[in-house]
Amino acid sequence: MDEKTYLETYDHHHFDTPLFSVDGLLYTYHEQQLKVLLVKRSNHPDKDKWGVPGGFIDKQLDNSLEDTVTRKLKEKTGIIPPYIEQLKTLGNNHRDKRGWSVTTCYTALMAHQDCSANSSAVSDAQWVNLDDLPEMDLAFDHEELIQLGRERLKQKALYSIVPAYALPEKFTLPQLQHLHELLIGKKIQKKSFRRRIEQADLLIETNEKVSDGGRPATLYRMKNESGGYTFIRNLG
Amino acid sequence: MDEKTYLETYDHHHFDTPLFSVDGLLYTYHEQQLKVLLVKRSNHPDKDKWGVPGGFIDKQLDNSLEDTVTRKLKEKTGIIPPYIEQLKTLGNNHRDKRGWSVTTCYTALMAHQDCSANSSAVSDAQWVNLDDLPEMDLAFDHEELIQLGRERLKQKALYSIVPAYALPEKFTLPQLQHLHELLIGKKIQKKSFRRRIEQADLLIETNEKVSDGGRPATLYRMKNESGGYTFIRNLG
DNA sequence: CCAATAGTGTCTATCAGACATTATCTA
């Protein structure tokens, strides 16, 4: 049989294909805490449990996996998060009651204020503090996935300023530093933190300042390419 | 409908599932060059072209994606490579003529000498120098995948000694350094390279030495946990 | 001896850690 004939008679249902989904682990930083977006499942299995946004690819709508995760996250937040990166693909025969199942997970970051799920009209999506997850009995292995994403963010905090995407467009250095400290799990020397950011020229200083009870802090914006910058030496 | 009824009547063929495969990018170092294992495709599509080892999951044989890639690599090499790590999942509607297709790729390393594909009896698998790939017209997007894996290995070379898994069990520091230089694409200071490995106590010195025309070099073995060690400061 | 490769000594530059000091706001 030549390839043309093969393709004409090909039916992908013949293959031993697992269930395949795409999940988006969307984190943000709000009120000094790290939060993740959860949605209430409206379908079986694990109906009515909370889980991360995600679902199946739509062969009509999506040209790539990135399209799928972007579409799913936009459905729940109203916007496309400014930072989306593939985390890991998990596949085995026990994570889903329906049998062999694969999920490709993405880590995403956005500002809390930019998310329409904050609206009181939305009841099937909410930001949840990561410390509160153990009591929530999430769907499938989603709690494990969220911890995996958090580990990745910790690494990012050690050698980049990617966590800044979890902040509003304009933010202060003390805010960013606190977020990094939260992710890394220990205090950072203020001087070290500022030095490396200044030397790598990653931020744009604005004229604005905001006060938090003491001397007002300068607001900064990220430069376009700063998310891709990696320091040659880690913090911690 | 309750969950029990749902699961009893569930048929995964109802879903808009893409084709899903697992690929193993297996690299090694031999005769001063970086090589990747290719196998000749025996089935459509892209029949008779060369590509990386991989295939579909087998719901009977595999409990996880790692099982799948391990099984596929063992089929072609005779052993399970000592280093296997997930690289990336690529999914879109144009990489496979059959339509929407997803592949989860793993990067793997092993010693050239340990691979039974070197046997003259094997004609459907071969190690190919990475520089020779452009002339080979590989199947699907496999050339791109191989470059992605190579990029990841370059990063590993900057902050770990993971590339050592591409060498025989016993190897010399000049061998390892040359492999790192190949991956990074530039010369490393001999002193810097040795210092960091010694300080982190990553290798076991053997009594044996091998000569390469000058003063014989000491053979070393990796410690068990050394693959997981990351330096806090990069080379380069 | 020389050529070749392995391995060390040592100086410098860079950058994170520590921590004291100064600056700028509000009450």
Add this chain to the structure above:
DNA sequence: TAGATAATGTCTGATAGACACTATTGG
């Protein structure tokens, strides 16, 4: 002015880069 928070100055320590030097083999 006191209290709080932001931002800086400056010393130390760790470690990579540079490069000269010594060591050990074969011919």
